[in-house]
Amino acid sequence: xxxxxxEARGLVRHFGALIATDDVSFAVExxxxxxxxxxxxxxxxxxxxxxxxxxxxxxxxxxLQGRDVTHLTPSARVRMGLSRTFQINQLFPDLxxxxxxxxxxxxxxxxxxxxxxxxGGRPEIVAExxxxxxxxxxxxxxxxxxRDLPYGKQRLLEIALALATRPQVLLLDEPAAGVPEEExxxxxxxxxxxxxxxAILLIEHDMDLVFNFAERxxxxxxxxxxxxxxxxxxxxxxxxxxxxLGEDAHG
Amino acid sequence: MSAPDATETTRRVAAHLHRRARWRWPEIVFWLAVLAVxxxxxxxxxxxxxxxxxxxxxxxxxxxxxxxxIVSLGHAAFLGLGAYSAAVLASNGxxxxxxxxxxxxxxxxxxxxxxxxxxxRGGDLTRLMVTLGVSLMLGELANRNGxxxxxxxxxxxxxxPLLGLFPIGFTGQRNAALYSFAVxxxxxxxxxxxxxxxxxxxxxxxxxxxxxxxxxxVGASRRIVAIYTxxxxxAGAAGALLAQTTQIVSLDLFDFHRSADVMLMLIxxxxxxxxxxxxxxxxxxxxxxxxxxxxPEYWEFWIGLALVILVLAGRERIAAxxxxxxxxxxxxxxxxxxx
Numbered sequence: 001x002x003x004x005x006x007e008a009r010g011l012v013r014h015f016g017a018l019i020a021t022d023d024v025s026f027a028v029e030x031x032x033x034x035x036x037x038x039x040x041x042x043x044x045x046x047x048x049x050x051x052x053x054x055x056x057x058x059x060x061x062x063x064l065q066g067r068d069v070t071h072l073t074p075s076a077r078v079r080m081g082l083s084r085t086f087q088i089n090q091l092f093p094d095l096x097x098x099x100x101x102x103x104x105x106x107x108x109x110x111x112x113x114x115x116x117x118x119x120g121g122r123p124e125i126v127a128e129x130x131x132x133x134x135x136x137x138x139x140x141x142x143x144x145x146x147r148d149l150p151y152g153k154q155r156l157l158e159i160a161l162a163l164a165t166r167p168q169v170l171l172l173d174e175p176a177a178g179v180p181e182e183e184x185x186x187x188x189x190x191x192x193x194x195x196x197x198x199a200i201l202l203i204e205h206d207m208d209l210v211f212n213f214a215e216r217x218x219x220x221x222x223x224x225x226x227x228x229x230x231x232x233x234x235x236x237x238x239x240x241x242x243x244x245l246g247e248d249a250h251g
Numbered sequence: 252m253s254a255p256d257a258t259e260t261t262r263r264v265a266a267h268l269h270r271r272a273r274w275r276w277p278e279i280v281f282w283l284a285v286l287a288v289x290x291x292x293x294x295x296x297x298x299x300x301x302x303x304x305x306x307x308x309x310x311x312x313x314x315x316x317x318x319x320x321i322v323s324l325g326h327a328a329f330l331g332l333g334a335y336s337a338a339v340l341a342s343n344g345x346x347x348x349x350x351x352x353x354x355x356x357x358x359x360x361x362x363x364x365x366x367x368x369x370x371x372r373g374g375d376l377t378r379l380m381v382t383l384g385v386s387l388m389l390g391e392l393a394n395r396n397g398x399x400x401x402x403x404x405x406x407x408x409x410x411x412p413l414l415g416l417f418p419i420g421f422t423g424q425r426n427a428a429l430y431s432f433a434v435x436x437x438x439x440x441x442x443x444x445x446x447x448x449x450x451x452x453x454x455x456x457x458x459x460x461x462x463x464x465x466x467x468x469v470g471a472s473r474r475i476v477a478i479y480t481x482x483x484x485x486a487g488a489a490g491a492l493l494a495q496t497t498q499i500v501s502l503d504l505f506d507f508h509r510s511a512d513v514m515l516m517l518i519x520x521x522x523x524x525x526x527x528x529x530x531x532x533x534x535x536x537x538x539x540x541x542x543x544x545x546x547p548e549y550w551e552f553w554i555g556l557a558l559v560i561l562v563l564a565g566r567e568r569i570a571a572x573x574x575x576x577x578x579x580x581x582x583x584x585x586x587x588x589x590x
Contacts, residue, residue, distance in 0.1 A: 052466070073465075073470070074465045074466060075465045075466075075467075075468050075469060075470050075471075076470075078465075078466060078467060078468035079468045083466070083467075084466055086462075086463070086466075090460055090462050090463040090466065091460065091463060092455070092456055092459040092460050092463065092464075093459060093460075094455070094459055095452075095455060095456070095459060096267065098264050098267050098268060099268065099452060099455075100456075102268055102449070102452060103449070103452045103453060103456050103464075103467060103469075104467045104468075106449035106452070106453075107449075107453065107467050107468040107469055108468060111449050112449050112450065112453050112468070112469060113449070113450050113453070113473070113474070113477070114448055114449045114450055115444075115445045115448045115449075115450035115451070116444060116445075116448060117448055117449065118268075118269060118272040118444075118447050118448060119268050119269075119272075119447060119448060119449055119451075119452050120264070120265055120267075120268030120269065121269075123261075123265075126261055126264050126265045126268070127261065129264055129268075130260050130261055130264050133260075133264070134260075139260060142263075142264055142267065143263075143267045161463070161467060162466075164467075165467060165468055
């Protein structure tokens with residue numbers, strides 16, 4: 001059996017006296033459609049930061065495709081196939097979508113430090129940019145500064161950029177957050193059309209989206225992994241209903 | 252249906268990505284105009300030379316500040332290093348200008364490379380203080396090592412003719428200006444190329460959103476060290492030119508006001524599009540010349556007023572005007588394609 005695409009082994013993270021992540025172990029299998037849910041303050045953001053390398057764990061390890069990456073920088077992990085999107089847009093306001101994608105592709109294929117070739121000087125890069133633009137419905141906006149794009153398009157660019165790194169594992173941090181209803185369908189369609197060989201870990205508050213998308217759900221509560229399982233099992237789990245779905249239903 | 256569409260889109264995306272790389276005719280006019288001014292105003296060649304060198308110095312700052320978003324208040328460190336390297340070399344009998352130019356750029360590049368890691372941590376204030384501190388230290392080292400630098404007296408030296416043919420300096424003011432022009436143009440064209448490369452794009456990404464740049468695999472630290480080293484080499488070349496064409500160096504090259512002036516020039520001209528430093532330097536030096544001829548004691552008052560107005564009232568608009576002009580005059584094909 002092949003190694004998990006991404007694995008957390010006993011991850012612990014303290015902030016002073018606060019234990020934000022408390023001995024979390026879980027695995028994301030290759031090509032998985034997995035969701036990570038949990039109430040506000042459950043430590044989802046800390047866990048993402050530990051997985052991507054923004055934070056160093058107090059204890060425990062992060063394994064990516066059978067390799068220990070606990071001490072690698074975020075950008076090194078990206079080059080090894082772990083990519084992410086952000087809950088709050090992290091884009092390049094003055095660059096256009098085409099330029100942003102050109103950057104992501106150049107970095108991936110190792111020509112990012114090339115200082116003499118012109119951006120997009122290679123036809124295969126242009127073809128790939130075009131493929132991503134089309135896939136995410138950005139083909140008519142490719143030359144507008146990102147700051148001028150409608151919010152929904154910016155959310156799509158978030159995902160397009162992450163996918164341009166050709167990840168084996170993609171962490172989607174609330175991809176539909178703040179998207180107006182009329183643009184929501186575009187996001188859902190884009191998520192459904194993500195390549196099936198990429199393992200996806202969806203961090204999301206929106207239960208409709210989670211139960212539509214995920215084949216497996218991990219529930220994080222107060223820094224600990226409460227339970228994991230298929231959506232039906234999670235929906236039926238009394239503890240989960242108690243800490244999360246119950247709260248959500250009242251809210 | 253999709254096949255011809257795809258081809259059309261491909262062409263448009265490629266044209267879009269290339270749009271900054273193409274030389275446009277306003278740029279060509281700009282460079283020809285500078286060259287024409289050198290020939291048209293022989294009596295002003297000394298000040299033109301000064302403006303060209305200041306333009307190179309400001310271009311150097313633009314590489315880190317405008318392209319990459321790294322602030323510096325100590326850029327004079329590299330100007331001084333380049334100048335003193337060229338001067339010391341010439342005083343020791345190696346008077347060839349190109350040799351001195353290369354040494355000035357190389358010494359500045361080495362010091363830039365060594366000090367660049369100091370800029371990787373902390374915020375803008377840290378960087379301002381670190382760069383300022385480095386320039387203060389280097390200035391004091393030049394002061395204390397009088398056996399090499401002449402100390403407070405500076406160095407006077409003579410320089411061989413360029414390529415063994417063209418005297419530069421007091422006996423060849425125009426040659427000096429042409430020498431500076433040639434160096435500026437070559438280094439500008441190189442910087443322009445660099446800015447439109449994947450490397451240049453990654454610098455823009457670091458400037459715009461370092462967090463996301465990292466999330467796309469950009470190793471920001473290495474890129475920053477690389478561009479800082481290049482910028483230091485450019486400033487060192489400017490210093491070498493200044494030393495060689497005036498045939499004198501003094502400790503004032505390391506002074507804080509040099510670092511402040513060059514930032515002023517870049518802000519006046521607009522950071523981030525490479526021409527800003529050249530335009531700002533020319534404006535700064537012409538203004539200083541004109542105003543200080545009219546009211547010698549008040550010249551800094553007026554430059555200060557101009558700065559406040561530029562920064563508060565409309566630096567963006569004023570500085571972006573030349574860029575807008577370029578966009579306006581851009582090849583129609585690109586824009587038609589979009590419409």
